[in-house]
Amino acid sequence: MKIQFLGTAASEGFPDAFCDCDNCTGARRLGGPSLRKRSAALIDDILLIDLGPDLMAAALVHNLSLAKIEYCLQTHEHEDHLEPRNLAWRSQFCGVYGNPMLHYYATEGALAKLAADIGRRALGGLGEGSEASVALNVTTHVVAPFQTYQVGPYRVSTVKGHHDPEHLVPLLYLIERDGRTLFYATDTGEIPEETWQALQGRKIDVVAMDHTFGFQKRSNGHMNAEQFQEQMARMQADGLLNSGARVFAHHIAHHSHPPHSELSAYAEGKGYAVAYDGLVVAI
Ligand SMILES: [Zn+2]
Ligand SMILES: [Zn+2]
Ligand SMILES: [Zn+2]
Numbered sequence: 001m002k003i004q005f006l007g008t009a010a011s012e013g014f015p016d017a018f019c020d021c022d023n024c025t026g027a028r029r030l031g032g033p034s035l036r037k038r039s040a041a042l043i044d045d046i047l048l049i050d051l052g053p054d055l056m057a058a059a060l061v062h063n064l065s066l067a068k069i070e071y072c073l074q075t076h077e078h079e080d081h082l083e084p085r086n087l088a089w090r091s092q093f094c095g096v097y098g099n100p101m102l103h104y105y106a107t108e109g110a111l112a113k114l115a116a117d118i119g120r121r122a123l124g125g126l127g128e129g130s131e132a133s134v135a136l137n138v139t140t141h142v143v144a145p146f147q148t149y150q151v152g153p154y155r156v157s158t159v160k161g162h163h164d165p166e167h168l169v170p171l172l173y174l175i176e177r178d179g180r181t182l183f184y185a186t187d188t189g190e191i192p193e194e195t196w197q198a199l200q201g202r203k204i205d206v207v208a209m210d211h212t213f214g215f216q217k218r219s220n221g222h223m224n225a226e227q228f229q230e231q232m233a234r235m236q237a238d239g240l241l242n243s244g245a246r247v248f249a250h251h252i253a254h255h256s257h258p259p260h261s262e263l264s265a266y267a268e269g270k271g272y273a274v275a276y277d278g279l280v281v282a283i
Contacts, residue, residue: 001177001283002044006058007037008275010212010253011080026259033276034259038080039251047071049184053083062278067099071151074106076170077113084117091136102138107169111140146198153177159195161188163221180283186210186251189221191231203242206283208275211249214256229270247272
């Protein structure tokens with residue numbers, strides 16, 4: 001299995017187009033891995049995590065085609081992770097034909113936002129076999145925390161993050177293939193106890209986890225570096241990490257992090273790495 005990060009920024013992107021802080025100015029000057037689009041990831045070129053607002057830019061910058069994606073796992077419905085109009089852009093409405101059916105997995109709340117935002121093209125609903133589902137070439141599947149199901153060649157388990165609990169249900173995903181496991185864990189604050197319980201007995205090879213507030217104070221719905229390291233330590237203490245497991249900081253906000261090289265040097269000293277846009281990791 002391999003993961004390619006298509007975007008690794010928090011909601012506003014890094015640099016934030018409207019910001020001239022030292023971090024944004026430094027990122028513009030240095031370019032390369034310091035330039036971060038909104039978070040999304042691609043597994044083995046066929047499974048997408050999050051139908052995000054920067055997919056078009058990611059495909060362009062990293063010279064990728066997303067025509068072959070067959071599956072999409074949605075973490076939650078915040079705007080920096082879900083741009084429903086992507087579905088129209090990969091369908092006959094925009095002159096695209098012959099792609100595989102996209103199996104789209106999301107919570108009830110995310111599916112409601114998807115149907116509302118895609119407007120008249122979703123009239124009649126996106127249920128399996130419906131007119132809209134056929135026209136948009138998508139089949140939706142409702143998922144909830146603490147379920148395990150088969151997604152093509154992947155065994156996928158959902159657990160619950162701690163993120164905007166009054167408005168949505170945030171999903172973190174364990175994705176397994178050929179005995180290897182990825183834990184995709186953004187956006188979340190400190191991992192809830194019920195999720196730790198659900199993770200017991202798992203062996204994880206690669207973790208991509210929320211680091212939104214980096215060098216700022218501790219956060220509730222996201223994590224700073226200290227909280228990130230505490231979750232890592234708990235994973236180690238609970239025996240959840242396979243030998244040789246790698247942990248990556250993800251969802252990096254401009255207000256809390258220096259450009260990539262400086263941030264990476266810090267993380268390396270603490271035993272983890274920092275994801276960047278375009279990075280491919282073999283799992
Ligand atoms: Zn986010
Ligand atoms: Zn800034
Ligand atoms: Zn969010």
